[in-house]
Amino acid sequence: MGLRLGIDIGTSGCRAAAIDMAGTPVDSERVAVAEPQRDGVAVEQDPALWWEGTRSAIRGLLQRVDASAITGIAVDGTSGTVLVTNAAGEPLAPALLYNDARATAEGATIDAVAPPESPARGAGSGLARALWLLSRHPGATHLLHQADWITGRLTGRFGHSDPNNALKTGWDPVAGRWPAWLEETGLDHSLLPAVHPAGTDLGPLDPAVAADLGLPAGTRAGAGTTDSTAAVLAAGAAQPGDAVTVLGSTLVLKVVSPEPVAEAATGVYSQPFGRYWLAGGASNSGGAVLRRFFDDEQLAALTPTLDPEQPTGLDYYPLPAPGERFPDNDPDKAPRMEPRPAEDAKFLQGLLEGMSAIEAAGYARLRELGAPAPQRVMTLGGGARNPAWTRIREHALGVAVSARPDAEPAAGTARLAPV
Structure with a gap:
């Protein structure tokens, strides 16, 4: 019986779940993650905590399910949580969480150029937080969302996302592209991830990572989604x-x-x-x-x-x-x-x-x-x-x-x- 794994990264915990090929839940494992650091309207978290939570949850789950049956893995994360990394995927600063509200100036910049219907408008958007981070880390190579980064850690390949996570960073889901108006915010398009439909096969896990987690060498990663969309799929x-x-x-x-x-x-x-x-x-x-x-x-x-x-x-x-x-x-x-x-x-x-x-x-x-x-x-x-x-x-x-x-x-x- 084949199995597929899903990883759900929250602000205070990480859960790994296994389902069979018919979509029936088999088992799950949850581990706690240290709460984000809060200082007024600033809310940030060390991405290393997400990775350690992911590793612990997967290892705990594999104590009860047949690891050899696992074919693939996908990740969801909180919508609007962003981070910036170097070319190797190493974070240059703590991630800004979905409820970090300090990017007011960046929100005003976006509102001046974004279409009125864009969910990337305002200080509460992932785009505003991204601009705040990039203005302080001009040497960044990748702008990523929470699920993107975990998927990158699994595969060893960074710079990939999905339409749901990319939405609040400015992705146009109707046109299926990063829109030209993003350049008017000062954002360098080369930092943006390639966006793939949720579930797209992104290739195999990094062999060393698969071995560390106890997963089969041929396990493949799929493009993920946001936590709310994952909940709809689960329902x-x-x-x-x-x-x-x-x-x-x-x-x-x-x-x-x-x-x-x-x-x-x-x-x-x-x-x-x-x-x-x-x-x-x-x-x-x-x-x-x-x-x-x-x-x-x-x-x-x-x-x-x-x-x-x-x-x-x-x-x-x-x-x-x-x-x-x-x-x-x-x-x-x-x-x-x-x-x-x-x-x-x-x-x-x-x-x-x-x-x-x-x-x-x-x-x-x-x-x-x-x-x-x-x-x-x-x-x-x-x-x-x-x-x-x-x-x-x-x-x-x-x-x-x-x-x-x-x-x-x-x-x-x-x-x-x-x-």
């Missing part, structure tokens, strides 16, 4: 109208669409997804709000007491702090979580109803932009384990909601590994 979304909601610290919505849709103001963009597109956006609401008021033990105790068939009428808009990006772009939007009832269960249900309403409004906004209405919604993330929330969301969305809390992005990425 099993495939046809237009298939939607995936990730209930993590934030609320991320994705729907398979026949055509790309975009709205830069609310962060809506579309990624290539086979012969279709994956349109989505992300609200600042989500599990981070719940964590302000309840721990795991309290949530477990309160959930069975909720009554999804009897709405509270509290009309909350739960946010962890002022500011919203999707479905409305309002940097000053205030959280609305009052009045707070005396009963904790009613308060919790009100928060869940508020987040469900945001989810419904998000899918409605995607529909207004041209994406299809959800025909079914698959749910990942910690919130997928809450049956009351699932029922509340079904009422709000008007479609069936299935919980896939154990669907791992690493297993989705493994689908991109060469056979």
Whole structure:
């Protein structure tokens, strides 16, 4: 039985997963990675931590699965995380994480020349962070994304990426090229990676690396993807109208669409997804709000007491702090979580109803932009384990909601590994 491996690199952990040739998960291994360093709006991390996490996760997994059966490997990483390296792929500085927000001047430069629908606009884009790094390391040879660099470490060949990771660095997925306007930002095109469709066979692993990891010498690497796209692959979304909601610290919505849709103001963009597109956006609401008021033990105790068939009428808009990006772009939007009832269960249900309403409004906004209405919604993330929330969301969305809390992005990425 052949096996394929997927690697999912997060900010605090790395997971390796094995699937069989039918796409069925076989086993997985997770190892912790030291948290990024934060200093105000600066968020950075030593890429060596990702590589050590990858090595440990693969070695741990291979203690339980047949290494000789593995044919290929692919990697996903956090969207918008970038680093610069020399010709040998050695990082010249810590990587800037997806939520590093110090590149304000670079964001203004991009906004002056980028098309209005480009997801590379603004200080929060991968392109802005790339320009910030390159201005401080003019001797760089490669500009890479998190998944690109790990794939390069596996193969010994750097300078390759995929459309999903490259999107927020300026890649035009419709034209299928790095656009000419990037030169107006001062970016040297020679630093940009070659972009291959996700799953493209990039060739064999470096023999010494394969031996170090315990993988067969013939193991091949596939072009990877971003963590959110990997989650969609893991959930099993495939046809237009298939939607995936990730209930993590934030609320991320994705729907398979026949055509790309975009709205830069609310962060809506579309990624290539086979012969279709994956349109989505992300609200600042989500599990981070719940964590302000309840721990795991309290949530477990309160959930069975909720009554999804009897709405509270509290009309909350739960946010962890002022500011919203999707479905409305309002940097000053205030959280609305009052009045707070005396009963904790009613308060919790009100928060869940508020987040469900945001989810419904998000899918409605995607529909207004041209994406299809959800025909079914698959749910990942910690919130997928809450049956009351699932029922509340079904009422709000008007479609069936299935919980896939154990669907791992690493297993989705493994689908991109060469056979």
